[in-house]
Amino acid sequence: MFLIFFIILIFPVNFKAETFPKIFGCFCEGGVITGNLENGSKLKIDNKQVEVFEKGRFIYAFGRKYKENVKIEINDKVKKFTVSKKKYKIENIKGLPRKKVEPSKEDLNKIISDQNKIKKAKLIGYKTRLFNEKFILPSKGRMSGFYGSQRILNSKPRRPHAGIDIAAKEGTSVIAPSSGIIKLVEEDMFFTGNTVIMDHGLGLISIFAHLKEVFVEKGEKVLQGQKIGSIGMTGRATGPHLHWGVYLNNTSVDPEVLLKYELN
Ligand SMILES: [Zn+2]
Numbered sequence: 001m002f003l004i005f006f007i008i009l010i011f012p013v014n015f016k017a018e019t020f021p022k023i024f025g026c027f028c029e030g031g032v033i034t035g036n037l038e039n040g041s042k043l044k045i046d047n048k049q050v051e052v053f054e055k056g057r058f059i060y061a062f063g064r065k066y067k068e069n070v071k072i073e074i075n076d077k078v079k080k081f082t083v084s085k086k087k088y089k090i091e092n093i094k095g096l097p098r099k100k101v102e103p104s105k106e107d108l109n110k111i112i113s114d115q116n117k118i119k120k121a122k123l124i125g126y127k128t129r130l131f132n133e134k135f136i137l138p139s140k141g142r143m144s145g146f147y148g149s150q151r152i153l154n155s156k157p158r159r160p161h162a163g164i165d166i167a168a169k170e171g172t173s174v175i176a177p178s179s180g181i182i183k184l185v186e187e188d189m190f191f192t193g194n195t196v197i198m199d200h201g202l203g204l205i206s207i208f209a210h211l212k213e214v215f216v217e218k219g220e221k222v223l224q225g226q227k228i229g230s231i232g233m234t235g236r237a238t239g240p241h242l243h244w245g246v247y248l249n250n251t252s253v254d255p256e257v258l259l260k261y262e263l264n
Contacts, residue, residue, distance in 0.1 A: 064147075089146055165244075182199075
């Protein structure tokens with residue numbers, strides 16, 4: 001009797017879990033999830049319609065402060081997942097030139113023009129997946145800044161850090177962490193200096209900042225591992241380092257998640 005009861009109790013749970021499509025990536029703050037659904041599938045995440053691309057692909061990002069649970073609806077199936085919390089560091093950065101922390105009125109015009117260019121480059125571009133299953137580090141060096149850190153620049157609290165920093169000698173190679181197409185190449189932006197933005201497809205983009213040299217052009221197709229530039233300290237920087245930021249439709253993603261988790 002007990003055994004029958006046990007089987008009835010366990011079986012429907014297992015059955016349900018098996019029929020829900022496999023989801024890749026990290027259910028965590030700053031995380032990204034991907035999957036491959038049947039053609040014509042409908043997807044809703046937290047009651048919002050999410051685009052299903054060719055071959056049933058989808059991608060979704062959890063921001064820096066996502067709530068604890070996420071509800072995923074695929075056609076008529078519903079499942080709830082837990083989004084794990086992260087602890088964020090406080091980064092105190094001193095010695096930045098004053099004009100880079102408290103810009104003048106003239107500088108504000110340049111900042112707005114830069115930000116508009118970056119905003120445009122962040123918009124969804126290629127609707128095919130260009131990114132590889134796993135990302136690789138774009139440069140060798142010391143991790144000097146982490147995703148999501150609360151930043152205090154010259155004693156002034158500023159926006160959380162939307163990426164990671166890799167400190168290395170000026171001129172150290174910067175390579176493409178994943179395949180994609182170059183969407184923006186700009187010299188001397190106010191904050192990010194010599195800047196490259198790469199489109200990995202499906203709305204996922206990488207930004208590389210403070211570069212010394214740039215070896216790619218807008219529109220160029222770049223493969224994972226290909227040299228795109230070198231480390232510098234252009235823009236707002238206290239020393240030579242690469243800032244690598246990743247966004248999905250303007251939601252900032254933790255690049256370290258893409259190094260650790262396989263995406264479908
Ligand atoms: Zn940075």
